[in-house]
Structures are given as C-alpha cells and as structure tokens.
Amino acid sequence: xxTLADIAAKAGVSKATASxxxxxxxxxxxxxxxxxxxxxxxxxxGYTPNRLAAALATGRTNMIAVLLPxxxxxxYSAIIGHIERLARADGxxxxxxxxxxxxxxxxxxxxxxxxxxxxxLYGVGEPIIAAMQKRGAVVGLSGQTHSTMDSVVxxxxxxxxxxxxxxxxxxxxxxxxxxxPPTIRPEYPRWHGYQKVLxxxxxxxxxxxxxxxxxxxxxxxxxxxxxxxxxxDGLFCHTDHLALGAMRGIVDSGRRVxxxxxxxxxxNTEEGEFCEPPLSTISLPLGPMCEHAWRLIRRRLxxxxxxxxxxxxxxxxxxxxxxxxxxxxxxxxxAQRALTxxxxxxxxxx
Amino acid sequence: xxTLADIAAKAGVSKATASxxxxxxxxxxxxxxxxxxxxxxxxxxGYTPNRLAAALATGRTNMIAVLLPxxxxxxYSAIIGHIERLARADGxxxxxxxxxxxxxxxxxxxxxxxxxxxxxLYGVGEPIIAAMQKRGAVVGLSGQTHSTMDSVVxxxxxxxxxxxxxxxxxxxxxxxxxxxPPTIRPEYPRWHGYQKVLxxxxxxxxxxxxxxxxxxxxxxxxxxxxxxxxxxDGLFCHTDHLALGAMRGIVDSGRRVxxxxxxxxxxNTEEGEFCEPPLSTISLPLGPMCEHAWRLIRRRLxxxxxxxxxxxxxxxxxxxxxxxxxxxxxxxxxAQRALTxxxxxxxxxx
DNA sequence: TTTAATCGTACCGGTGTTCAC
DNA sequence: GGTGAACACCGGTACGATTAA
Numbered sequence: 001x002x003t004l005a006d007i008a009a010k011a012g013v014s015k016a017t018a019s020x021x022x023x024x025x026x027x028x029x030x031x032x033x034x035x036x037x038x039x040x041x042x043x044x045x046g047y048t049p050n051r052l053a054a055a056l057a058t059g060r061t062n063m064i065a066v067l068l069p070x071x072x073x074x075x076y077s078a079i080i081g082h083i084e085r086l087a088r089a090d091g092x093x094x095x096x097x098x099x100x101x102x103x104x105x106x107x108x109x110x111x112x113x114x115x116x117x118x119x120x121l122y123g124v125g126e127p128i129i130a131a132m133q134k135r136g137a138v139v140g141l142s143g144q145t146h147s148t149m150d151s152v153v154x155x156x157x158x159x160x161x162x163x164x165x166x167x168x169x170x171x172x173x174x175x176x177x178x179x180x181p182p183t184i185r186p187e188y189p190r191w192h193g194y195q196k197v198l199x200x201x202x203x204x205x206x207x208x209x210x211x212x213x214x215x216x217x218x219x220x221x222x223x224x225x226x227x228x229x230x231x232x233d234g235l236f237c238h239t240d241h242l243a244l245g246a247m248r249g250i251v252d253s254g255r256r257v258x259x260x261x262x263x264x265x266x267x268n269t270e271e272g273e274f275c276e277p278p279l280s281t282i283s284l285p286l287g288p289m290c291e292h293a294w295r296l297i298r299r300r301l302x303x304x305x306x307x308x309x310x311x312x313x314x315x316x317x318x319x320x321x322x323x324x325x326x327x328x329x330x331x332x333x334x335a336q337r338a339l340t341x342x343x344x345x346x347x348x349x350x
Numbered sequence: 351x352x353t354l355a356d357i358a359a360k361a362g363v364s365k366a367t368a369s370x371x372x373x374x375x376x377x378x379x380x381x382x383x384x385x386x387x388x389x390x391x392x393x394x395x396g397y398t399p400n401r402l403a404a405a406l407a408t409g410r411t412n413m414i415a416v417l418l419p420x421x422x423x424x425x426y427s428a429i430i431g432h433i434e435r436l437a438r439a440d441g442x443x444x445x446x447x448x449x450x451x452x453x454x455x456x457x458x459x460x461x462x463x464x465x466x467x468x469x470x471l472y473g474v475g476e477p478i479i480a481a482m483q484k485r486g487a488v489v490g491l492s493g494q495t496h497s498t499m500d501s502v503v504x505x506x507x508x509x510x511x512x513x514x515x516x517x518x519x520x521x522x523x524x525x526x527x528x529x530x531p532p533t534i535r536p537e538y539p540r541w542h543g544y545q546k547v548l549x550x551x552x553x554x555x556x557x558x559x560x561x562x563x564x565x566x567x568x569x570x571x572x573x574x575x576x577x578x579x580x581x582x583d584g585l586f587c588h589t590d591h592l593a594l595g596a597m598r599g600i601v602d603s604g605r606r607v608x609x610x611x612x613x614x615x616x617x618n619t620e621e622g623e624f625c626e627p628p629l630s631t632i633s634l635p636l637g638p639m640c641e642h643a644w645r646l647i648r649r650r651l652x653x654x655x656x657x658x659x660x661x662x663x664x665x666x667x668x669x670x671x672x673x674x675x676x677x678x679x680x681x682x683x684x685a686q687r688a689l690t691x692x693x694x695x696x697x698x699x700x
Numbered sequence: 701t702t703t704a705a706t707c708g709t710a711c712c713g714g715t716g717t718t719c720a721c
Numbered sequence: 722g723g724t725g726a727a728c729a730c731c732g733g734t735a736c737g738a739t740t741a742a
Contacts, residue, residue: 001485003713014726019715028716029723048460052406053713055462056731061402063445072431074424081422084448093461095413096446098434110398111443112405112462135351215624248624274565274598276626353732364707369734379704403732406712 002045010041018042022049055112064297065095065116067108067128073213073241074269075286079119079141082290090298105131115297117141118149122182137300141293142284144187145310150296152289155312156266159282160193162317163236163264166280168201170325172234172262176206176225178246179238180213190266190282194236206232213238218245219252226253226261233261234323240265240272240281247275247322262323278320285313352395360391368392372399405462414647415445415466417458417478423563423591424619425636429469429491432640440648455481465647467491468499472532487650491643492634494537495660500646502639505662506616509632510543512667513586513614516630518551520675522584522612526556526575528596529588530563540616540632544586556582563588568595569602576603576611583611584673590615590622590631597625597672612673627671634665 008018013034021030021038041047055061064087068076080096087094095113105127115137121128122144129146132138140151167175177194184207186192195205208225210217218237222245225232235250237243243265247257257263257277264280265272272279292311299306358368363384371380371388391397405411414437418426430446437444445463455477465487471478472494479496482488490501517525527544534557536542545555558575560567568587572595575582585600587593593615600607607613607627614630615622622629642661649656 004715005713015714016716016727017725020725023715025716028725031724034724048456050406050713051460051462052402052411053731054715056400056402056406056733057713057715059731070431071434072424072428074422074427077424077427077430078422080427080446081420084421084446088447093445093447095443096430096434097438097443098431106398110401112401215620219624244621244624247626251626270565271594271621271625274569274594275621276597276601354734355732365733366708366735367706370706373734375735378706381705384705400732403712404734406714407732407734409712 001050002042002047004047004049007038007041007045007047010045011038013038022047023054061112061114062091063093063095063113065097065108065111065113065132066119067097067099067116067121068119069099069121070213071096071098074271075239075241075267076119078269078286079290082287083117083294086290086294090294099128108132109135114301115139117293117297119143122188137297137304139293139297139300142289148308150300150309152292152296152311152313154189154284154289154315156189156282156315157193157196159315159317160190160236161197163280163282163323164194164197166317166319167234167236167262167264167323168203170234170258170262170323173203174206174229174231175203175234175236176208176229176232177236177238178208178210178218178222178242180211181209183238184209190238208235210242213241215241215245215248218242219249222246222249223253226250226255235261235263237263237265240267240269240279243279243281243322244271244275247279257322258325262325264317264323268318273320277322280320280323281318283316283318285315289313351400352392352397354397354399357388357391357395357397360395361387363388372397373404411462411464412441413443413445413463415447415458415461415463415482416469417447417449417466417471418469419449419471420563421446421448424621425589425591425617426469428619428636429640432637433467433644436640436644440644449478458482459485461485464651465489467643467647469493472538487647487654489643489647489650492639498658500650500659502642502646502661502663504539504634504639504665506539506632506665507543507546509665509667510540510586511547513630513632513673514544514547514551516667516669517584517586517612517614517673520584520608520612520673523553524556524579524581525553525584525586526558526579526582527586527588528558528560528568528572528592530561531559533588534559540588558585560592563591565591565595565598568592569599572596572599573603576600576605585611585613587613587615590617590619590629593629593631593672594621594625597629607672608675612675614667614673618668623670630670630673631668632665633668635663639663 004015004018008015018038020028021035022042066083084094095111099121109131116132117139119141120143129149138149140149145151145153184191198205208221210221235246237246243263247263250257250261255261266282268281268283272281296309354365354368358365368388370378371385372392434444445461449471459481466482467489469491470493479499488499490499492503495501495503534541548555558571560571585596587596593613597607597613600611605611616632618631618633622631646659
C-alpha cells in the first residue's frame with residue numbers, strides 16, 4: 001500500500017505538503033503546479049489515506065458506534081438501515097454491536113468511535129452512558145431518556161389510549177397485554193398507557209408474560225392463555241413481532257382474528273401490514289427519529305457543551321383488520337385513525 | 351484518557367514493560383511483582399488501550415467489514431446477527447456497510463478492517479473483490495463464487511426442483527416466477543433451477559419482474575399478473591419477502607392461497623413460518639453458513655496463502671400450507687419434506 | 701558466559717505547527 | 722507574503738540493547 005510518504009517522495013515534496021493537498025486543507029496556499037504533481041502521483045499509485053493513522057493523529061475516527069439489544073429483528077434492522085444511510089451521506093462508518101446485560105463495558109468504551117447511538121437500552125443503560133460519554137457524543141434512541149444525554153423517544157401515551165379505546169369500542173371487555181417481563185414497569189410508556197386507560201375504564205390489566213421476545217413463545221403463551229382466560233377478547237402486544245406470534249397461536253387454537261379476539265401490536269412493521277389479517281398497530285416514525293438522532297449526534301460532535309436536548313415524537317395508532325370486528329371491507333385499503341400525542345421538549349441537566 | 355505512558359510512569363517502568371504486561375504477551379519474562387504494580391496502576395487509572403494506536407502499530411485492526419446489498423431485510427439482519435455473535439466471541443468488531451452499484455470503491459478499500467465478508471454481491475462483486483483482497487482476507491457469503499476468493503454458497507438446484515415438483519404434484523400447471531430483473535440470469539441458482547425443472551416437464555417459464563425487491567411492488571405486480579395470466583395457478587418467488595407481498599396481492603384480488611394459487615418462497619424467514627397460511631419455502635442453513643464464513647475468514651487471516659476453499663451447503667424445501675392443496679390439516683404442525691442437494695467441494699485457482 | 705528482567709527507541713501513517721527561504 | 726520543508730506529535734508495538742546476578 002502506498003503511503004503519504006511515498007506519494008510525497010514521488011512528487012518531490014514533503015509529507016506536509018502532500019498531506020495538505022490530499023486532505024483538501026485550504027488555509028495554506030500551494031502552487032497549482034505542485035498540487036497537480038501531488039494529485040497525479042497519488043492517482044498513479046492508487047493512494048488511499050490510512051484512516052487509522054489519520055484518526056490517531058486527529059483524534060477523530062469518523063466512525064459512530066451503534067449499540068442495540070439485538071440485530072435480527074426488523075425493527076432494529078430498519079433503524080440500522082436508516083442510520084447507515086445518514087452516516088454514509090456524512091462520510092461516517094458504522095460500528096454495530098449488540099449489548100446485553102452481561103456485556104463488557106471496557107470493550108464498549110474502547111470502541112474506536114467519535115460517538116455512539118444507544119438504542120433501546122433500558123436495562124443496561126446507566127453505566128454504559130457514563131462510560132461512553134467519557135469518550136464522545138452519545139445519543140439515546142427510542143429508549144429511556146437520561147438527564148445528561150441527548151435523546152429521541154416516542155410519546156406513546158395517546159397512541160396506546162387510542163388503541164385500547166378502539167378495542168373497547170369494538171366490544172372488547174377483557175384485553176390482555178403480551179410482553180416480556182422487564183417492560184411491565186411504569187417507565188415503559190406502552191405498559192404505562194395500557195394500565196392507565198384500563199384503569200380509567202374500570203378494567204383490570206391482564207399481563208401475559210413470556211421469557212424472551214420470540215414468536216414461538218408468544219404463540220405458545222397465547223394458546224395457554226386462551227384456555228386460562230376464556231373470556232379474553234382483545235390482545236395488545238408489546239411489539240408487532242409478538243403480535244404475529246400471538247395471531248399464529250390464536251388461529252392454531254381454532255379462534256378467529258378479529259371475530260373472536262382482536263389483536264394489536266406496536267412498531268408498524270411491514271410484516272404486520274402484509275399479514276393476514278393485516279395487523280392494527282402503533283406506528284412509530286422511525287425515519288424522522290433516526291434523522292433527529294443523527295442531527296443530535298453531529299451537533300454534539302461540533303459543540304460538546306451544547307445544552308442537552310430531549311425530543312419526543314408522536315406515535316399514531318393505525319387501525320387495520322385485526323381489530324375491526326364491525327366493518328368487514330375485506331379489500332378496502334387500511335383504514336387509518338387520527339394521529340395523536342405531540343410533545344417537543346428541550347432542555348435538561350447537563 | 352490514561353495512556354500507556356501514564357501507566358508506565360505510575361508503575362515506575364518503561365512503556366515496553368507496561369505494554370508487555372497489559373497486552374498479555376508471554377515470551378519475555380517479567381517479575382511477578384512488576385506485573386502486579388503495572389496491573390494495579392492500570393486498574394486505578396481505568397486504563398483502556400487505544401485500539402487505533404495498536405492497530406496502526408501491528409497492522410491488525412481486529413475489525414471485519416461486512417458488505418451487504420441492503421440492511422433492513424430479515425434475511426440480511428439474520429446474517430448480521432449471526433456474524434456479530436461469532437465476531438464478538440473472537441474479539442472482533444464489525445463494520446457494516448451497504449454496497450450498491452454506484453458505491454465508492456475507494457471508500458470500501460479504505461475501511462479499517464483486517465478482512466471483509468461480501469454478502470450477495472452479484473452485480474457489483476468483481477472490482478470490489480479485487481480491491482478488498484489487496485487489503486486483507488475476503489470471504490464471499492451466499493452469493494457468486496469467485497476463483498480467487500473463499501466462499502460459502504447454497505446449492506439450490508435440488509431444493510428448487512423439489513419445490514417445483516411439489517407444486518406440479520399439487521396440480522399446478524402454470525407456475526410463475528416473481529423476482530427482480532438481475533436475478534433472471536443463469537448464474538442465479540434459483541432461476542437456473544426453476545427454468546431447468548420446467549423445461550424437463552415441458553412447461554414454459556413465466557417470469558414476473560418488478561423493479562425492486564419491495565413487497566408493495568410484489569403485491570401490485572401479482573394483482574396485475576392474475577389478470578394477465580388467469581391460468582396461473584402456482585407462484586415461485588425469489589424470496590419469502592416477495593412471496594409475502596404476493597400473497598397479500600392474491601388475497602386482495604379475492605383469490606385463495608393455496609386453493610386457487612399455490613405460493614412458495616425462499617429463505618425460510620420466521621415471518622413465512624408465522625403468516626397465514628404458513629409459507630412453503632426453501633430453507634437455507636444461515637447459521638452454519640455464517641459459521642463457515644467466519645471460519646474461512648479467520649483461517650485466511652492466519653494463513654494468507656492457504657488454498658482457496660469453496661463450500662456449498664444444501665438447501666431444503668419445506669412444505670407448508672401455502673402449497674398444500676390436498677391435505678387440509680389446518681392445525682397440524684408444518685409438514686416437512688426431505689432434504690436434498692449436498693455438495694462439498696474444495697479447491698480453486700488462487 | 702548465560703539468563704532473567706527491563707529499558708530505549710525506531711517504527712506504524714498520518715496531522716498540524718513552526719520555521720526558513 | 723507566498724511556498725514548502727522539518728519535525729514533533731497521536732498511542733501503542735516490537736526489537737535490540739543493557740543491566741545485574
């Protein structure tokens with residue numbers, strides 16, 4: 001591999017001059033003739049600057065780490081897809097890694113990145129935030145907020161209220177909530193909203209828990225639950241992913257969706273849109289969320305001392321056939337209900 | 351951030367000794383007492399070695415680049431998930447990036463990685479392979495093979511033959527193939543197999559093309575095709591992803607799957623397993639494939655001159671309800687048909 | 701002279717400041 | 722003042738030199 005020194009030698013100039021020309025630094029003038037000589041030498045040798053050396057010298061790697069709980073879920077891969085596009089447009093590379101509760105903090109802190117995007121790290125966030133902030137910009141995405149960290153989250157309250165309200169309108173009187181254990185806590189907006197709305201209507205929460213966010217577990221649990229709670233006539237699921245497993249279980253039990261039991265999910269994955277029956281769900285503006293997160297991380301890279309910014313984007317409940325008991329227009333395009341919940345707050349404790 | 355020099359100073363030793371101790375080099379002996387002093391100094395300072403500096407000095411980054419055509423598709427995110435697990439177990443980080451035909455080769459060649467995994471890069475492969483091989487180990491995954499590159503691919507021929515054969519057995523006489531244009535070429539095993547089997551049975555290929563691998567396009571195309579070819583009674587799709595869009599279109603057109611038209615896909619995604627009706631598909635051993643790819647890349651990192659190795663893993667056709675016209679056991683677990691196609695060849699032209 | 705233990709220092713490949721013509 | 726060379730960094734690694742027993 002040709003190095004800068006090689007190019008400089010070939011062009012008969014010093015490394016300094018070659019560097020100035022090839023990295024496009026203005027400021028110090030270089031004669032057009034020298035520029036041409038250096039450019040040509042570089043082109044002939046197929047010179048590519050070594051990112052590592054540049055990073056070591058400047059302290060900027062032009063890489064961003066993305067930390068997620070899992071990778072092989074459409075919701076997260078959609079996020080990665082968005083961020084990758086944004087990153088590339090700005091000349092950044094992405095280091096992608098999963099974080100589980102037992103993950104090695106030291107390893108994460110040593111990632112060669114200028115900053116990092118923490119995605120949905122409810123359970124493991126605290127120490128990671130501290131560790132990562134010592135090394136660069138940190139932005140929280142679609143998870144817990146934290147007073148010292150920029151973040152973009154969803155405001156689910158009214159969307160969940162819409163969902164439950166809609167199910168009640170459709171005649172549901174016993175609405176379960178299928179999820180994994182850590183999410184049955186007040187800081188999880190979905191659970192919070194579900195519980196609140198049920199309380200307001202004098203209904204009892206019915207949490208159905210499974211050990212991991214896996215479809216077959218959702219299916220098995222729902223089959224069990226249908227025997228355990230024969231009066232259950234509605235099911236709200238923490239994610240579309242779980243809802244799809246649940247729908248499978250409901251059909252396998254010989255029940256019908258939505259006639260016997262209505263099902264709603266959350267995330268508005270493409271899969272829910274295309275399944276049979278199409279799944280009612282809470283739609284999250286993933287694209288805008290990622291764009292804001294990217295904007296925030298770039299801002300903090302430029303101005304490390306900028307005030308902390310928290311953004312909350314509105315979520316929307318989308319009605320499809322899986323919760324529509326009354327109007328059976330099989331071939332109609334998906335009905336869609338009003339958007340709700342807007343909240344745009346700034347500020348925090350740096 | 352504490353540097354090695356800081357630690358060395360604190361422990362009263364030279365950088366050399368500190369480096370030897372902290373990077374766990376054996377070979378040269380260090381007194382237990384010195385080791386303890388250095389370790390303690392490092393612990394107290396919360397020392398984390400700078401990967402960039404180490405990489406610059408050793409020439410090894412302990413990072414692997416993963417190049418894929420897109421990210422937000424379950425098939426690819428499953429691959430990323432597998433590789434991430436393998437990489438982490440070996441202490442590697444992953445640089446993940448999309449490659450489209452117009453991608454900047456220079457940028458890819460400059461990725462700070464010891465090697466790279468090329469995933470499904472049929473159209474853009476040639477120049478990238480050459481560029482990447484100059485910089486490190488390269489392994490092809492689930493795509494075209496190349497004489498100078500280790501690769502792991504699937505042997506689809508017999509699985510496709512099984513799929514088409516099965517559809518014919520179920521009474522299908524006009525079987526379409528839904529896909530995107532670049533895959534209608536002999537080097538794509540699915541198309542190759544489809545065409546071959548149809549030819550053997552005296553049937554005409556019926557390619558249905560869409561511009562991009564998107565579900566809504568699949569849905570729209572199939573709605574159109576059902577009018578255009580009213581006798582079409584079977585549909586083989588390049589991926590499950592397309593098959594799911596097609597199924598949506600078929601149902602939206604008022605037809606039934608599998609009674610009016612059978613549908614099969616490829617990839618065996620979880621989504622196809624859980625949708626209604628469950629989708630017959632070609633199952634690809636993604637886990638083993640990724641493990642082989644990882645083994646190959648690590649091998650080549652150790653022995654750059656090792657002979658090129660090409661692996662071909664068997665694919666299996668899995669029968670589910672979307673192609674089962676005759677046996678209507680709605681609640682039975684998925685039927686499964688025999689595995690076929692084994693081929694394990696080594697060697698090549700380095 | 702050998703051997704254990706440690707040090708000094710030239711790298712790796714860039715960046716950016718200082719200084720000379 | 723316009724050009725460009727010299728050189729000290731960034732934070733590690735690794736090899737030869739050095740010391741003491």
